[in-house]
Amino acid sequence: MEKAMATFDKGTVCSAWNYSASRLVTGSADGTVVVFDSLDPSSSSTSLTRTSNFKAHEAAIFKIVWVPPEYGDSIACICSDGSSSLWEEVVEDAQPLQWKLSKHFKSNSSQILDIQFGNSSSGLKMIAAFSDGNVKVYELMDPLDLKSWQLQAEFQNVIDSISTVRKAACLSASISWNPNRGERQQSSFVLAFRSDTPQLDSAKVWEFDRAHQRWLPVAELALEADKGDGVYAVAWAQNIGRPYEVIAVATQKGIAIWRLGLNPDSDGRLSTERVALLSGHNSEVWDMEWDMGGMTLASTGKDGMVRLWQSNLNGVWHQHAAFEPTS
Numbered sequence: 001m002e003k004a005m006a007t008f009d010k011g012t013v014c015s016a017w018n019y020s021a022s023r024l025v026t027g028s029a030d031g032t033v034v035v036f037d038s039l040d041p042s043s044s045s046t047s048l049t050r051t052s053n054f055k056a057h058e059a060a061i062f063k064i065v066w067v068p069p070e071y072g073d074s075i076a077c078i079c080s081d082g083s084s085s086l087w088e089e090v091v092e093d094a095q096p097l098q099w100k101l102s103k104h105f106k107s108n109s110s111q112i113l114d115i116q117f118g119n120s121s122s123g124l125k126m127i128a129a130f131s132d133g134n135v136k137v138y139e140l141m142d143p144l145d146l147k148s149w150q151l152q153a154e155f156q157n158v159i160d161s162i163s164t165v166r167k168a169a170c171l172s173a174s175i176s177w178n179p180n181r182g183e184r185q186q187s188s189f190v191l192a193f194r195s196d197t198p199q200l201d202s203a204k205v206w207e208f209d210r211a212h213q214r215w216l217p218v219a220e221l222a223l224e225a226d227k228g229d230g231v232y233a234v235a236w237a238q239n240i241g242r243p244y245e246v247i248a249v250a251t252q253k254g255i256a257i258w259r260l261g262l263n264p265d266s267d268g269r270l271s272t273e274r275v276a277l278l279s280g281h282n283s284e285v286w287d288m289e290w291d292m293g294g295m296t297l298a299s300t301g302k303d304g305m306v307r308l309w310q311s312n313l314n315g316v317w318h319q320h321a322a323f324e325p326t327s
Helices: none
Strands: 012-018 023-028 032-037 049-055 061-066 074-079 084-090 098-105 112-120 123-130 134-140 149-156 170-177 188-195 203-209 214-221 231-236 245-251 254-260 272-278 285-290 297-301 306-311 317-323
Touching (some): 049 098, 112 170, 203 245, 214 254, 214 272, 272 317
Parallel strands (some): 170 231
Antiparallel strands (some): 112 123, 123 134, 170 188, 306 317
């Protein structure tokens, strides 16, 4: 008989799993954050125990993201009022562990749609996408202080500066940081919007140019006929020995699996190839995530199903499994 790992409160909207610590965090429509822990990681039991429950916002929390574990146990909450906040688990004056607000980000003119964190050679970066189509990159100035963020760059998700958009209305955004870190490898991420402005929508890979200290678009993950399609989600796979990167991009047409070359051409662009278009949800895809080896893609969508996708030895992608809600 199947056993639930954890029971969520009514009104729970989002969740995020911490692989390094076997922790789960959820956010609710009433602004509450709940943290679950595996109290005995060595046990064969997979049950989680509620260890923290606190009110983080007055507005609904629609997304939660864990900060990389090197910077402590910290989360970012994105809220329906357009703001976001960073919370850190700390010990104060011999008191039990408790979550404290470290930083609050608020934009007067636009709403924060997505946030992702990534490590680079210079430290921790935070990428934020806004409802007006702008992207901001923040850099943590002091690794021991999550309050010390500085704006490093601001740009729009377009291939060339001529296409800069003055006014845009974006419904959602999705960011995925390149999880593959090498000494020679530049910091990079993939970003896409779902908006009223086709130039912003298609998934684009951004890479940091150390020589000129700026972010540059190095690839666009869309066929010519599909460049106006809004994107629901993107996910960059772990790379264990492949001579190319693999990135998943979900649109209304399905989940496209892209291969991204590693060697730039004379213009600094990376080669792209769409190797599969997966259809199974037949509806919006809400979220996607790769396993730790970058071999299996999990997706979930409006149809309420969780689907697992893999490629066989011949490189043909197929649905490996599908799970229905238990209740």
